[in-house]
Amino acid sequence: MSRDTxxxxxxxxxxxxxxxxRALSAIQxxxxxxxxxxxxxxxLTHSRTTPWLLLxxxxxxxxxxxxxPEETRKNVGLYQQTEKLEEAEGLxxxxxxVQGAVKAVIRPGRLKxxxxxxxxxxxxxxxxxxxxxxxxxxxxxxxxxxxHESEKAADRLVGAGVLAAxxxxxxxxxxxxxxxAGERRIGLVHALGNYAAxxxxxxxxxxxxxxxxxxxxxxxxxxDVVVGAAGYLxxxxxxxxxxxxxxTAFETGPEExxxxxxxxxxxxxxxxxxxxxxxxxxxxxxxxxLFALAARCTHRGGPLDEGTLEDGCIVCPWHxxxxxxxxxxxVRGPAVTPQPAYEVRAVDGMIEVRRREPKGLRTAAV
Ligand code: FES
Numbered sequence: 001m002s003r004d005t006x007x008x009x010x011x012x013x014x015x016x017x018x019x020x021x022r023a024l025s026a027i028q029x030x031x032x033x034x035x036x037x038x039x040x041x042x043x044l045t046h047s048r049t050t051p052w053l054l055l056x057x058x059x060x061x062x063x064x065x066x067x068x069p070e071e072t073r074k075n076v077g078l079y080q081q082t083e084k085l086e087e088a089e090g091l092x093x094x095x096x097x098v099q100g101a102v103k104a105v106i107r108p109g110r111l112k113x114x115x116x117x118x119x120x121x122x123x124x125x126x127x128x129x130x131x132x133x134x135x136x137x138x139x140x141x142x143x144x145x146x147x148h149e150s151e152k153a154a155d156r157l158v159g160a161g162v163l164a165a166x167x168x169x170x171x172x173x174x175x176x177x178x179x180x181a182g183e184r185r186i187g188l189v190h191a192l193g194n195y196a197a198x199x200x201x202x203x204x205x206x207x208x209x210x211x212x213x214x215x216x217x218x219x220x221x222x223x224d225v226v227v228g229a230a231g232y233l234x235x236x237x238x239x240x241x242x243x244x245x246x247x248t249a250f251e252t253g254p255e256e257x258x259x260x261x262x263x264x265x266x267x268x269x270x271x272x273x274x275x276x277x278x279x280x281x282x283x284x285x286x287x288x289x290l291f292a293l294a295a296r297c298t299h300r301g302g303p304l305d306e307g308t309l310e311d312g313c314i315v316c317p318w319h320x321x322x323x324x325x326x327x328x329x330x331v332r333g334p335a336v337t338p339q340p341a342y343e344v345r346a347v348d349g350m351i352e353v354r355r356r357e358p359k360g361l362r363t364a365a366v
Contacts, residue, residue, distance in 0.1 A: 085186060086236075102174075132201075255355060
């Protein structure tokens with residue numbers, strides 16, 4: 001009996017008994033058994049993948065305890081397809097050309113800082129995203145349940161969503177301009193999906209204005225699906241690839257005073273990198289005073305110990321973000337998050353550091 005057939009028969013049997021939870025457990029046990037039988041047995045076929053995908057879904061919903069090994073979970077469904085997209089080097093020539101054009105328009109400076117969220121202390125793109133999506137989903141709700149009186153409001157929401165998508169796209173482009181490799185490929189497809197959704201919503205608005213309501217509703221429903229798929233890739237960019245995430249978020253550094261370098265090795269005006277407790281720091285001596293910051297730039301991880309000093313700031317060599325050396329605050333973006341600053345002192349010819357303000361998430365189990 002094939003895996004699909006055997007699993008379905010167990011599920012049917014238990015469903016007849018009106019015990020869906022028993023059916024799920026039986027499927028889980030069956031797949032676990034067959035999984036161990038086929039370890040190393042080559043690629044999963046589509047038909048074999050079906051019950052596995054079902055299990056991933058019911059387990060994800062918390063209905064049953066996880067049964068599939070982590071490696072198997074990674075090898076099914078959307079995650080696998082997204083990883084393939086991440087590795088699709090064929091996208092690179094297009095991505096490189098488009099990125100060059102974006103960089104020519106959104107240069108380092110005030111416009112880029114505004115679009116990145118430097119003024120807010122948080123990436124601005126995730127905040128803006130909620131405006132068009134919220135407007136479009138509200139329009140769909142009115143289309144499907146609001147009746148004739150809601151038609152005008154639904155049409156306005158579709159148009160408002162298109163307008164809100166413009167600054168959202170600009171902020172996304174600013175973030176994307178500092179990506180590379182897999183992030184850049186996923187970001188490109190994410191953007192193309194969103195542009196397609198904007199085009200569909202724009203066409204929907206025009207159709208509605210011309211009295212072609214059914215066509216307009218159909219176009220906006222299609223736009224909802226496309227923006228949802230593009231949103232999945234946006235989630236992958238943030239949660240799997242860490243674009244927009246403070247790259248020092250999980251760095252802890254030493255809690256107690258710890259010697260990291262001899263005083264004579266840190267020269268006036270020359271940033272110097274040291275490693276302590278698995279964290280790289282940059283030590284700086286300015287006018288005889290010592291400073292210590294995390295060396296991994298909070299923006300995209302650039303090496304600040306290879307940066308330059310400028311007006312009381314250290315400038316990242318990658319995208320030129322500037323951080324004050326005394327407290328790590330951002331003076332110039334595209335970085336949005338301050339650089340972690342460490343307490344520093346000299347004792348018996350040695351430089352000692354300890355972290356300043358541990359955050360709960362960085363030091364404790366969650
Ligand atoms: S990595 Fe982008 S400014 Fe440092």
